[in-house]
Amino acid sequence: MNELVGSCIKGDMRAIARLITLLENQDREAYAALYRLKDHEGVAQVVGITGPPGAGKSTIVDKLISQFRARGRKVGVLAVDPTSPFSGGAILGDRLRMQSHATDAGVFIRSLATRGSLGGISKATHAAIKVLDAAGYDIILVETVGVGQSEIDIVRVADTVVLISVPGLGDDIQVIKAGIMEIGDIFVVNKADRDGADRLVRELRAMLETQAQLSRGQAPSGGPDTLAARDPNFMHHAGLVEGSNISAKEASTSIGRDSSTPIYFGSEQIPIPPVLKTIAATGVGVAELSEAIIQHFELLKKTGELDKKRLESIKYQLGQFIFDEVSQMLNSPPVSELRNKLAEQVFFRKLDVYSAGMALFHKIQLKETKGAAHESPQD
Amino acid sequence: MERKIRVLVAKPGLDGHDRGAKVIARSLRDAGMEVIYTGLRQTPEQIVNAAIQEDVDVIALSILSGAHNHLFPRVVELLKERGVDDILVFGGGVIPEEDIPFLKSKGIAEIFGPGTPTSKTIEFIRANLKRPLDR
Numbered sequence: 001m002n003e004l005v006g007s008c009i010k011g012d013m014r015a016i017a018r019l020i021t022l023l024e025n026q027d028r029e030a031y032a033a034l035y036r037l038k039d040h041e042g043v044a045q046v047v048g049i050t051g052p053p054g055a056g057k058s059t060i061v062d063k064l065i066s067q068f069r070a071r072g073r074k075v076g077v078l079a080v081d082p083t084s085p086f087s088g089g090a091i092l093g094d095r096l097r098m099q100s101h102a103t104d105a106g107v108f109i110r111s112l113a114t115r116g117s118l119g120g121i122s123k124a125t126h127a128a129i130k131v132l133d134a135a136g137y138d139i140i141l142v143e144t145v146g147v148g149q150s151e152i153d154i155v156r157v158a159d160t161v162v163l164i165s166v167p168g169l170g171d172d173i174q175v176i177k178a179g180i181m182e183i184g185d186i187f188v189v190n191k192a193d194r195d196g197a198d199r200l201v202r203e204l205r206a207m208l209e210t211q212a213q214l215s216r217g218q219a220p221s222g223g224p225d226t227l228a229a230r231d232p233n234f235m236h237h238a239g240l241v242e243g244s245n246i247s248a249k250e251a252s253t254s255i256g257r258d259s260s261t262p263i264y265f266g267s268e269q270i271p272i273p274p275v276l277k278t279i280a281a282t283g284v285g286v287a288e289l290s291e292a293i294i295q296h297f298e299l300l301k302k303t304g305e306l307d308k309k310r311l312e313s314i315k316y317q318l319g320q321f322i323f324d325e326v327s328q329m330l331n332s333p334p335v336s337e338l339r340n341k342l343a344e345q346v347f348f349r350k351l352d353v354y355s356a357g358m359a360l361f362h363k364i365q366l367k368e369t370k371g372a373a374h375e376s377p378q379d
Numbered sequence: 380m381e382r383k384i385r386v387l388v389a390k391p392g393l394d395g396h397d398r399g400a401k402v403i404a405r406s407l408r409d410a411g412m413e414v415i416y417t418g419l420r421q422t423p424e425q426i427v428n429a430a431i432q433e434d435v436d437v438i439a440l441s442i443l444s445g446a447h448n449h450l451f452p453r454v455v456e457l458l459k460e461r462g463v464d465d466i467l468v469f470g471g472g473v474i475p476e477e478d479i480p481f482l483k484s485k486g487i488a489e490i491f492g493p494g495t496p497t498s499k500t501i502e503f504i505r506a507n508l509k510r511p512l513d514r
Binding site: 084108 | 424
């Protein structure tokens, strides 16, 4: 294990892949070994790419890899696809859209199956991120499964969440629903040459502006205090054009902007997430997206938000660890046997379900204190 | 607990027909395996790099263009060059029977022609894995 970890830190692809596999298979030794990576991780920017199925996430990731490579950065990619709840198998079909990078030594792409996790990523994702970080990748792109409205686990592991939407999936009420619409740091309207792209951009902008005003304690208004009035280039930056759909050529010119123009509107303290338009299939708008991603990381570092986010992420991971441990205990004897016994007692009305639950919980607590202590991380 | 078997379904060479590859991928998925599909027109280098990064147990090569005698052994050769000796490699597609002994001599474990029941392929994988399932 020591050798494997050492090779990972040196960037050996085989070692990285093997360690990720061990972590996916919940190998305890591998998890304990993560501690040895601590001096080499925490450097990379972790970018979550999420959105509904078919939005273009993999295609955008493919184009982003090129962008970051052109800037001399090493890119790690974790692409998650769902495990079948029926067979336990999976088709991991994100990689195929990125295969042009398969022979680039500065790119590492790994496909992961959710293996039962329902939040959009897999249990081992955060550990795999640490491995890629320690191995020297500067940017780690994590592509979630095609999400619906509530799979938001990505926000727990990413520094920057990019939410990809496509026109035609819903109206203005959809845009204000809770869940994934709340977790974006950068919003992208992909397939921007389609009908309804501009309307979606307007609706997203309106939603984000209202959110910002509410969090600043202002009454949301459409009056002179709005961004549109303050910034004469607002309409241009957001690609807002009156009328219905615009042609791809128009879309590309309205997306393009002078690179010295800051992408974030609003005050520095509460930046409003930008809404960008892309046509990923042809690469339109992706350069601006990569710039926004880099700028977001700089902003997080400058404001101290990065440390806060990462602390929250660690708290979440600790919670998940507890859930996983208890879940494992629940499914192995003697706890599982007690569960079966208690279930029968409840069924025959000899016991109420709450008392049964508490009895089971106490058994788990007892088991934990009596059980062998885990290896201490210091060795 | 038995771990998941990971399979890379790859299409080396220039043919553009992947219905067979997708059928295999689907059946392996239904058998509980994690299948990574590379897409069309892959070079042996792309396939081997993907196999290493994905840490697969199996590489299933599908080809219909006739270039198997060059491309399949090339994949095995590259794996050797990279020091990888624990991946099971087999192939399928349009491959004449008389080429099979040559391919086997070059490290291709088996060739499954058109019409092979998918259950046969699945059994073969389970029986010939080079890495044990408990690790």
